[in-house]
Amino acid sequence: xxxxxxxxxxxxxxxxxxxxIKEYRAVLGEANVFTDSEHLASYSKxxxxxxxxxxxxxxxxxxxxxxxxxxxxxxxxxxxxxVWPISTGRNLGYGSAAPCSRGQVVMDLRRMNKIxxxxxxxxxxLVEPGVTFQQLYDYLQEHKIPLWLSCPAPSAIxxxxxxxxxxxxxxxxxxxxxxxxxxxxxxxxxxxxLKTGMGSLPNSNTAQxxxxxxxxxxxGIFTQSNYGIVTKMGFWLMPAPPAFKPYVIRYPEExxxxxxxxxxxxxxxxMIIPNAVVIVHALWELGSFLKRSEHxxxxxxxxxxxxKDLVKKHKVGMWNVYCGLxxxxxQNEVNWNIxxxxxxxxxxxxxxxxxxxxxxxxxxxxxxxxxxKMNTAEFGLYNWRGGGGSAWxxxxxxxxxxxxxxxMDMAKRILGKYGFDYVSEFIVGWRDMHHIVDLLYDRTxxxxxxxxxxxxxxxxxxxxxxxxxxYRVNTAFMDKVADTYGPVKREINRKIKRALDPNGxxxxxxxxxxx
Amino acid sequence: xxxxxxxxxxxxxxxxxxxxxSVWSHPASAQVAGQWKDPNHVYAKICSxxxxxxxxxxxxxxxxxxxxxxxxxxxxxxxxxxxxxTDVDDAMLHRLAETLSKSAPPGGPK
Ligand SMILES: Cc1cc2nc3c(=O)[nH]c(=O)nc-3n(C[C@H](O)[C@H](O)[C@H](O)COP(=O)(O)OP(=O)(O)OC[C@H]3O[C@@H](n4cnc5c(N)ncnc54)[C@H](O)[C@@H]3O)c2cc1C
Numbered sequence: 001x002x003x004x005x006x007x008x009x010x011x012x013x014x015x016x017x018x019x020x021i022k023e024y025r026a027v028l029g030e031a032n033v034f035t036d037s038e039h040l041a042s043y044s045k046x047x048x049x050x051x052x053x054x055x056x057x058x059x060x061x062x063x064x065x066x067x068x069x070x071x072x073x074x075x076x077x078x079x080x081x082x083v084w085p086i087s088t089g090r091n092l093g094y095g096s097a098a099p100c101s102r103g104q105v106v107m108d109l110r111r112m113n114k115i116x117x118x119x120x121x122x123x124x125x126l127v128e129p130g131v132t133f134q135q136l137y138d139y140l141q142e143h144k145i146p147l148w149l150s151c152p153a154p155s156a157i158x159x160x161x162x163x164x165x166x167x168x169x170x171x172x173x174x175x176x177x178x179x180x181x182x183x184x185x186x187x188x189x190x191x192x193x194l195k196t197g198m199g200s201l202p203n204s205n206t207a208q209x210x211x212x213x214x215x216x217x218x219x220g221i222f223t224q225s226n227y228g229i230v231t232k233m234g235f236w237l238m239p240a241p242p243a244f245k246p247y248v249i250r251y252p253e254e255x256x257x258x259x260x261x262x263x264x265x266x267x268x269x270x271m272i273i274p275n276a277v278v279i280v281h282a283l284w285e286l287g288s289f290l291k292r293s294e295h296x297x298x299x300x301x302x303x304x305x306x307x308k309d310l311v312k313k314h315k316v317g318m319w320n321v322y323c324g325l326x327x328x329x330x331q332n333e334v335n336w337n338i339x340x341x342x343x344x345x346x347x348x349x350x351x352x353x354x355x356x357x358x359x360x361x362x363x364x365x366x367x368x369x370x371x372x373k374m375n376t377a378e379f380g381l382y383n384w385r386g387g388g389g390s391a392w393x394x395x396x397x398x399x400x401x402x403x404x405x406x407x408m409d410m411a412k413r414i415l416g417k418y419g420f421d422y423v424s425e426f427i428v429g430w431r432d433m434h435h436i437v438d439l440l441y442d443r444t445x446x447x448x449x450x451x452x453x454x455x456x457x458x459x460x461x462x463x464x465x466x467x468x469x470x471y472r473v474n475t476a477f478m479d480k481v482a483d484t485y486g487p488v489k490r491e492i493n494r495k496i497k498r499a500l501d502p503n504g505x506x507x508x509x510x511x512x513x514x515x
Numbered sequence: 516x517x518x519x520x521x522x523x524x525x526x527x528x529x530x531x532x533x534x535x536x537s538v539w540s541h542p543a544s545a546q547v548a549g550q551w552k553d554p555n556h557v558y559a560k561i562c563s564x565x566x567x568x569x570x571x572x573x574x575x576x577x578x579x580x581x582x583x584x585x586x587x588x589x590x591x592x593x594x595x596x597x598x599x600x601t602d603v604d605d606a607m608l609h610r611l612a613e614t615l616s617k618s619a620p621p622g623g624p625k
Contacts, residue, residue, distance in 0.1 A: 034600065041590045042597040062601050092596055110601035113547045130547055134560055139544035156564045376564040388593030
């Protein structure tokens, strides 16, 4: 069966799709609707362990305004065409810009890139989906507004809205991004425009300062979901502190993870350490600037002994804890003394400041991220193994030493079975940690792709058996993870979906939610 | 904000800071298809993030074919993400490809 399309939406005939495409073109203009393989290539490239064909879109439509989004949604309803909304579309290692199932139309919101308002006094911003962190950063610089962003490691090329609706994280005190969002505008599957929180009140000026509004708090149901298309989102931005002091604490042994967590948790909970600290494993630290093949000729998991040698050679820790002090110089001095004493009393860990570390690109990139500056050095991780394969395995852990050790052992054992490396970090929340493992593999090697798929599957199975859920997952494993959270949750998600989106047109399958 | 703590605005200064600023596609922070000033702007805001720090190979001054640049950017390449026509449209991407193809190596003659 030959078709003029590279894929078709499930259950939609070519004739019907022709009609839908014609209508999208009438609304958006020829130049903003893509069905050819050359342009769709940029919407199809994935890094996750699944074949590209399972995620090939049928088209990409690129509205530039809320009205255009509404018009597209009406066409989708008319022809029952599913659309997968993306904002800046850099969900690399979680599915990139590609839809979770073959044939969905990508709705690319990148052209909607207005910074609608920045309130320098209240420290708030209201942005559209296509705004990148770089754009917002440049805007603040240009207008000399002393507010800081919090961004994920892809910083420059990703965006605040897309990252926050997928509940991503950064490294400043505002690092839990959805927590620091305030107010949304959402195009519902019916085409209505909902403003959440205080925003639904006509003439309200409190939409970006008070999150809850009146009645049920709805913002959460539009994150990691398919209940609507978010077209604006408010954020709280951190006042630039008068002084910032980044530091690293290096630990020599893998089992030190227990003491690290036990030592730091009280400081984090008391906000003496105010930011989303990272505890970075040696393989992540080294992997961001070394090539594996130059240090280990084997194809299987890199042996612990080789890692130990590399740690010594490159003078990094087996664990490297990156933190920052944010405040006036006097405040920082007080907290610095507390931290020094606590680390000293624990009898472990080498505490180093920027001056002591000197010219170290890894320290620099961590320091940049802890102050919301653009720095994409972390992409160096993809040169560790090479070949462009990456899947983030992201179980949540209690911030408790014994738990982190247990998770580390489990992850290492399962990765080892398949010949992959434990490239990991823990991002510390107030009481939880995001345990992030980058399952790096060579995507150009079909055997590795298959091994990575099987390994990821087993990681999910074993961790959920032990009671550990993942905070976010790539588009190939959304059903599996939805199942780990149990049938009641899954059914309620589906009931909400059916009530709000009877035709099932928005991102079917996102987070395992189908009609 | 400059990274120097001493020159950074204090909290007091901030309280007295600018009132609400409202912008619609402000030129200098406009960074999407159709808004780029020129190919160098695209390079500075996208490519240089990885290609000037060693994450990706040096791509200036190598006499690479313009079409090769075009293809790599649209398709991505292993570790390199693909960039969409909404990031950089075809016309600007062709200009960028031409510019890079003729460019001098970094640090070399300007
Ligand atoms: C080297 C590297 C490091 C990374 N580090 C981090 C990190 O530190 N923290 C982190 O969180 N992530 C990290 N990531 C993962 C990812 O790149 C980021 O989370 C990135 O911010 C997501 O892409 P985006 O911001 O362009 O969002 P998008 O890709 O635009 O959106 C993400 C998802 O949200 C949904 N969505 C987007 N827009 C809408 C909308 N308008 N309405 C409804 N649903 C929508 C879609 O399902 C979409 O797939 C990293 C990736 C790499 C490669």
